[in-house]
Every structure is written in C-alpha cells, then in structure tokens.
Amino acid sequence: MTTTHAMKRKKRTRKTKRKITRVACWNVTSWNGRDQKVLIEMEKHKIDICELSEIKRKGKGTGRFDNYTLIYSGKAKHERTSSGFGILLHEKYTQVIEEIDYINDSILKISLNLNQTTMHLVNIYAPDISKPTEESERFYEDLQNTEMNHHEIIIFGDLNAQIGDEILPGVKQKHNEPTFNENGELLIDFCARNELTIITPTSHTRHNTTNIGTDHNLVLCKLLTEQPSSIKKSPVCIEKYNIESLESDSTCKLYENRLTDRLNELDLNECDVETCWNKIKKAILQSADESIGKRKDPQPNIDSRIKTIKREHWIKFASDMDHDIYGAQRKVWKILKNRKKPVNEFVQSKGVSIETWVEYFERLYSANETHEIEYQTAASATVSKAKVKEKLRKAKNRKAPGTDKIPNELLKHGCHKLITTRTSLCNKILSKGEIPNEWHTSITILIFKEGQKTSPDNYRGITLLCTTMKLFTALIKDKLENHITNREEQQGFRKGPN
Known part of the structure; x- marks a missing residue:
C-alpha cells in the first residue's frame, strides 16, 4: 500500500478536521459464497475502506451489501473467471463518491469528495514476476498516466513486488523482507517520482480472522485523513x-x-x-x-420504504418456507441461481x-429549421x-x-x-x-x-x-x-x- 506524504503529516491546525480512517487489504480468493463472512469481519474490525483481491467476479459494476458497497472490476463475461479486484466502501463514503473510473483491467480509480478535499483510491493488480518485463513497465506507465491531481492518494492491491529491507527516506522504511525483484524496483521508482510512501505489512497490521476459506491474512492500517461531511438530510x-x-x-x-x-x-x-x-x-x-x-x-423516504418492502417480502417468504418446504423447491433453486447473476445496482x-x-x-x-407563420x-x-x-x-x-x-x-x-x-x-x-x-x-x-x-x-x-x-x-x-x-x-x- 502506498500513500502520499501529505497524509502522514499531523498539523495542529487541522487536528479537529482529520480523523482516523481504517483502511485494509485482503486477498479473499473468491467473493461468491464468502460475502457474508467478509462483511462480518468488516463490521468486527470497523473497517472504512477495504481492498479485496481475487474476488473472481466477471465484468465491472457495483453492488450493495448491508452497510457496504462493493465496486469491482474483473474479466469480461466471455472469459474464464480469474483474479479480479474491488474496493469495499462503508456507506458513509459511498455518499461522497465523486467519480468511478475503470482505467483498464488492472487499474480502478475512485475519487471521494471529503470535506472539500479529494481523495483518490487506486485499486491495482500488477503483473506477477513470471510475466515479461515489458508488461510490468507498461502497467506502471498506465498507472503514471492516471490523473490524480496531487490530492490525497491511496494505492493498494496486489503489487506482486518485493522491495528489500534497505531504508529509503520518504519512500520506504525498515521491517521489509530482504528479497528484491524487478517489480519491486519499478514500484520504488514510481513512488519516488510521485512522492508516495510505501506502507509494509507487519505483525501488528496483520489480523487473524475467522476461517472464510483463504490462507491470506487481513492487513489493516490506520491513516489520518479528512472525513466525509455528515450528511443529515432534513425532510423536504x-x-x-x-x-x-x-x-x-x-x-x-x-x-x-x-x-x-x-x-x-x-x-x-x-x-x-x-x-x-x-x-x-x-x-x-x-x-x-x-x-x-x-x-x-x-x-417520503423512498430508500427506507424499499428496504421495508424487501424485509416484509423475505419475512413472508421464510414463513411460507416453514409452512410447506415441499412446495418451495423451485423458489429455492431460483434464488440460488440468481445469486450468480451480476448485481445491477x-x-x-x-x-x-x-x-x-x-x-x-x-x-x-x-x-433544425424555423418557419415564419x-x-x-x-x-x-x-x-x-x-x-x-x-x-x-x-x-x-x-x-x-x-x-x-x-x-x-x-x-x-x-x-x-x-x-x-x-x-x-x-x-x-x-x-x-x-x-x-x-x-x-x-x-x-x-x-x-x-x-x-x-x-x-x-x-x-x-x-x-x-x-x-x-x-x-x-x-x-x-x-x-x-x-x-x-x-x-x-x-x-x-x-x-x-
């Protein structure tokens, strides 16, 4: 994960405006069938923004899940499902989304308007070390051309980079693995040119979670950032x-x-x-x-009314299921089949x-023509x-x-x-x-x-x-x-x- 230097500074004059934002990264290996377990962990650790890797969802889009919204990018629908990534945002950040930009299959940018300050969340999936060097160089060139206007920037995702344990002031600190590869060299060069700081996971940032079927740990860090203005809409x-x-x-x-x-x-x-x-x-x-x-x-509050109607529908459906499970097989199979359909929200x-x-x-x-009558x-x-x-x-x-x-x-x-x-x-x-x-x-x-x-x-x-x-x-x-x-x-x- 990389962040701008400005996000690391603590200014007394802005202390009342800037608060802790809990940002996480997690390789879940698949979103389907694990969404509820992931959401439980989000609530448990009070995570505001979470980058998810290898969610294996096709296409591009957004979907609402309880108090979070998933913005994802994956393979085309006609291609085999693999990799894929996305960003899970708490609802208080969903309300201040300014722009969603799908740069390409490997880069997703979301701009948030936080109290008159723009924060860019850049979700990336870098080529692994087995790919040709030209592909990695082309990836970082596309990332460099992504417009971010020197605002607060968080770049996270699967970087596939090893940066070594050498200390570079302003770019990376200690507590890194001693190994080093070509992707790590490209990452360090990119961060140095753009005044970005690399935050490396440590034993304090890795958190144990319930078993959801992945061998990766949840990586959590706390950043001092602007907060979205509390939007309390008075009834019109x-x-x-x-x-x-x-x-x-x-x-x-x-x-x-x-x-x-x-x-x-x-x-x-x-x-x-x-x-x-x-x-x-x-x-x-x-x-x-x-x-x-x-x-x-x-x-009338349309959103709350829709939620009420959905809740009443599921209560009635559950009651019907309890009353006669034998006649509900077709409904059950229909629900299971619809779970694999893309969310159109x-x-x-x-x-x-x-x-x-x-x-x-x-x-x-x-x-096109005007006539005088x-x-x-x-x-x-x-x-x-x-x-x-x-x-x-x-x-x-x-x-x-x-x-x-x-x-x-x-x-x-x-x-x-x-x-x-x-x-x-x-x-x-x-x-x-x-x-x-x-x-x-x-x-x-x-x-x-x-x-x-x-x-x-x-x-x-x-x-x-x-x-x-x-x-x-x-x-x-x-x-x-x-x-x-x-x-x-x-x-x-x-x-x-x-």
Whole structure:
C-alpha cells in the first residue's frame, strides 16, 4: 500500500478536521459464497475502506451489501473467471463518491469528495514476476498516466513486488523482507517520482480472522485523513393546498364566496393578457389561502420504504418456507441461481451539472429549421362559457400543478364568476395572439431509468405545465378538430380511424 506524504503529516491546525480512517487489504480468493463472512469481519474490525483481491467476479459494476458497497472490476463475461479486484466502501463514503473510473483491467480509480478535499483510491493488480518485463513497465506507465491531481492518494492491491529491507527516506522504511525483484524496483521508482510512501505489512497490521476459506491474512492500517461531511438530510416539506377540505360543503362555499368577491372587484376590460392573467391568478391563490389553507407534506423516504418492502417480502417468504418446504423447491433453486447473476445496482457518482442539463435540453428540443407563420384570427375564433365549463368538469383531480401552483380542484370548485373570467381571458388571448409569460415556463422532473447516473440520456423527463394553460390548449384542440375533415385512411391522435 502506498500513500502520499501529505497524509502522514499531523498539523495542529487541522487536528479537529482529520480523523482516523481504517483502511485494509485482503486477498479473499473468491467473493461468491464468502460475502457474508467478509462483511462480518468488516463490521468486527470497523473497517472504512477495504481492498479485496481475487474476488473472481466477471465484468465491472457495483453492488450493495448491508452497510457496504462493493465496486469491482474483473474479466469480461466471455472469459474464464480469474483474479479480479474491488474496493469495499462503508456507506458513509459511498455518499461522497465523486467519480468511478475503470482505467483498464488492472487499474480502478475512485475519487471521494471529503470535506472539500479529494481523495483518490487506486485499486491495482500488477503483473506477477513470471510475466515479461515489458508488461510490468507498461502497467506502471498506465498507472503514471492516471490523473490524480496531487490530492490525497491511496494505492493498494496486489503489487506482486518485493522491495528489500534497505531504508529509503520518504519512500520506504525498515521491517521489509530482504528479497528484491524487478517489480519491486519499478514500484520504488514510481513512488519516488510521485512522492508516495510505501506502507509494509507487519505483525501488528496483520489480523487473524475467522476461517472464510483463504490462507491470506487481513492487513489493516490506520491513516489520518479528512472525513466525509455528515450528511443529515432534513425532510423536504412541500406546501400543498388542503384540497380534501373542499369536499366539505361549508369550506367549498367559503372558497366560492371569497373568490366571487375578489373577481367582482377586478376590471379586466382594458387590461392586456399578462395583467389580466396575473390578477386572476392572484385572486384564486388568495382566496384559497384564506379558505382552505396549506399543509406541509414531507417527501417520503423512498430508500427506507424499499428496504421495508424487501424485509416484509423475505419475512413472508421464510414463513411460507416453514409452512410447506415441499412446495418451495423451485423458489429455492431460483434464488440460488440468481445469486450468480451480476448485481445491477449502481452507485451515484457526482451529479449532472445544471449547465449540462441546459445544454442537453437545448439540443433535445432544438429545431433544425424555423418557419415564419402568418396567421389571421377568424371572427368566429372565440370560446363559450359552456365549453369552458365542460373542460373544467372533465379536468382530472390530484394532478400536480405547474408554476402557477393552481390545482385543477381550485378551478373546478370555483364560482360562476370564475368561468366568466376564464372565458374572457381565453378570448382575449385568441384576439391578441399572445399568451402569459408564465405559460412559457414548465417544471421538469427527472426520473432515472438505468445505466450510469452521470449521463442525461439515462433519465426520463416529466414536465409539469400550468393547469390554466392545459385548459386553454384543450379548448384550442376542440376548435381545430371542427375544421379537420376525417378521411378513410389511418389518422393518428384523432378520433375515428387510427
């Protein structure tokens, strides 16, 4: 194991910020079938970061196991399973992963953001002494080209090097084996050029563990490093109107009366579209605040809910197994078979920046060609109160509003004066040929699908539009359908043949 010189210094000014990090290395010879025993040892020795060698897992990926996350790299799926390595991180470090970089089959780099300091964990599997010298030199050349930006660095893994017992200040100390090989020479040269210190296992760093089927000891050391900031997320509360209270006749009547009084005070004849919309919106929201009020709903903790569902599922499964083991053979074999499948859970590294999202959506919705359209509003292009009332009646309840923050329920339970005012606003928009500025803005909710969470292509966007704008577009749709003649051929998104 090698570390930077900066990690060895003890500065009084930073004593309160830097604490002990328990880092370990262990050749487990195989991860499959030994994962639970390894995790027990991790908890027993309170290990924060552990490098695992010869885990013999195919492919590259991440998997969650209790309080730890395994980030691994192995042979391709079509190749014979051999070697393979990975890093086991405690959950407090999983939350501060900045980047996971699979350099090649022998080098894996994980960057952690620790209290405004970046720590690089570099897991390596160096060629053994039986390989040609050119292969070892090429390996250290790739390691040298790995970008680490002179931050705190921990390089660990199977180095296959013997460095001798000669003391080199700043690079290695005593208590090493007297033997020396070519890989050891390459390692010493690499550490000297990069100001790295070699930490050699001793009898104090080797720990006896329970028998998990490997003849290698767990090697543990303590490093003084920055600690991840404790992330205590306060529950996010969303303010929502008490829409359910409108089911009460007295509350609904109070809302109608307050809204009627406010709308009667408005003079919308000489107003432009923007002013007219702002006055109507203000009247609706103020009336709702006074009559039904708001409540703060904390967002549900999805992760804890998923864990609860999984736990309930396994309790039920175990109960079924106890009740009738004879009929559960197929389920048992299915579970045993699935244990060999790769884990498809992914750890979120650094989030996608706002600039990247802006560029992505601009590219997604950009038009290759723009056309200037000349339009002329027909004299009959007006909407009636009956149409507005019909569309309000058909509007669905419990739909999230857009930037106007007006749920459909506030429009549906509004007074007769609101229908008149809404009709006037729609006709004013048709005659002027412009819409309120707020209707140009929407709220986009990004839902992760699968793959790497750092790629915008792996998200599905759900757009929340103003409920009042959706009402207006529904009226326009009916107007357009009246001027379109149905034909015999297929017609998409229209009534009749499709």
